[in-house]
Amino acid sequence: MSVRAVRASRAATRYAILTVVSAVLLAPLVFMVSIALSSDQTTREMSFRFLPTEFEFGNFVRAFTADIPIGRFLLNSTVIVVVSCVGMTLSSALVAYGFARLRAPGKNVLFGVLLSTMMIPAEVLLIPQFILFRHLGWIDTLLPIIVPNFFANAYNVFLIRQFITRIPAELDEAAMLDGLGHFGLFRRIIMPLMKPVLVAVAIFTFTFNWGYFFGPLIYLNSEEKMPLALGIQVLSATSSGAQTPPWNMVMVGALILILPMVAVYYFGQKYLYEAGVVSGSAGLK
């Protein structure tokens, strides 16, 4: 065989493998769409098909009407995610600025403590935090899920700090000479320059809170306060033996849960690359 023929057959093999892999990876999503588009009759009989044969697009409209509270779940998720993103981005940026630019005794020790908190598993903190929130009367409210986001987090602070240290310090001095204090400097000079990394932090916060299941499971009892991730699980599990869960609506909910993630990644990946979090050693999840 000539070199060209070998190359061509290798390329063909590569495409064949990738096509099979892609089909396998996409299959679960196809099946999910198929269930989401099934009629109530099919759902009761649980006779779903792998490829969609029914097209009840009305299911997506019903998600926002009264009979199944998916619209309510979605609203709760949106509130949690928007407020958390604002809180996490602002607080992490402030803390990171402090660690990058302020001089204070014990700063390096504190930074070490901050980094070591990344290793503490959430389970160890779970029970005392639960007790704390119960004492505050926050059980069955969105507060235990939202408020901790306003106190920065080690991973994000580290990420932003690394980014700030790449901004030349002469810029600070010039701004200081022009009469800006630390706060003015932070708001007028550093913040605008940090846009890519701040968007990256917002994306992480969005991703985490949008799919967050454990916290809401522990802190929320009433259905009308649940975010979508917990709500669809409850929707599929609470119905008693005699009654089949509304699987088509559950999958509509799951699809609504997936779409914003895909959109955020699609529009946000540019910033992730700019902030250097994709190619660096930092993970996406």
Place this chain on the structure above:
Amino acid sequence: MSPWLLGFVVFTAVPMLASLWLSFTDWDSFSTPTFVGLANYTQLFTEDPLFWPALRHTLYFAVASVPLSLLIALALANLLSRPMPGARFFRTVVYLPALVPLVASAMIFRWLLAPETGPVNGFLSWFGIDGPAWLLDEDWVIPAIVLLSLWQVGAGTILLIAALQSVPPELYEAARLDGAGGTQRFWRISVPLVTPVLFFNLITGMIAAFQVFSQVYVLTDGKSGPSNASLMLVPYVYDNAFRFYHMGYASALAWVLFLIIMIFSAGILRSSRAWVFYESEVRS
């Protein structure tokens, strides 16, 4: 720094000490805690019929899913890192499942793996294979959770693609001139140069595997599978704390889990000196 410092004290430092103290008490979360010394820990290791199975299942899941995910991610990254038409499309498809929140993906897998009506067993029956009952079968419930984790290898794959693309092309060229074939170039150049990312994926994947919760909870409907066959450590902590209200016992469990994760992390870290290759070591 102060917002973090305040948050650290309120949400991390004090809870950590509190949880350590609670692990030495017997507490139903309503009355006052009574100090019981090491009783929770002794009960855990010697009397509890579920602790050892929970630990065994967690280890089984971690040992099966983490290396398999790494191998698949590496293979996919190797296929996808070269420039070729359609690369963007394939990379998106591979990454897409990793974007699906765990709850949603677990719901889909419940249906994919349904014994009678699920497409997976339907597919197997084309080849005359009688598929297992998956989530209802003691021997297959953990492999089912592993399958779900393999579906989401995309995040690790993306990092490896980035790492493979930053390997200097001169190295491959030099190896080619020395007569190294494609397989040799992969194992002798690509793999050693991406070991830092493999190491990162290994350690974060291992920690995540030990903390698996949402997928188990949703796949097995909040229970722990047939005859507790998929009971794992974090769901067990959850059960003890929020279903049985054994807060002290659950705290002890959480600390044991923490120590196990620390031991495994330290082990991987130690071993990394032997196999993780940093370019800076060569340059200096």
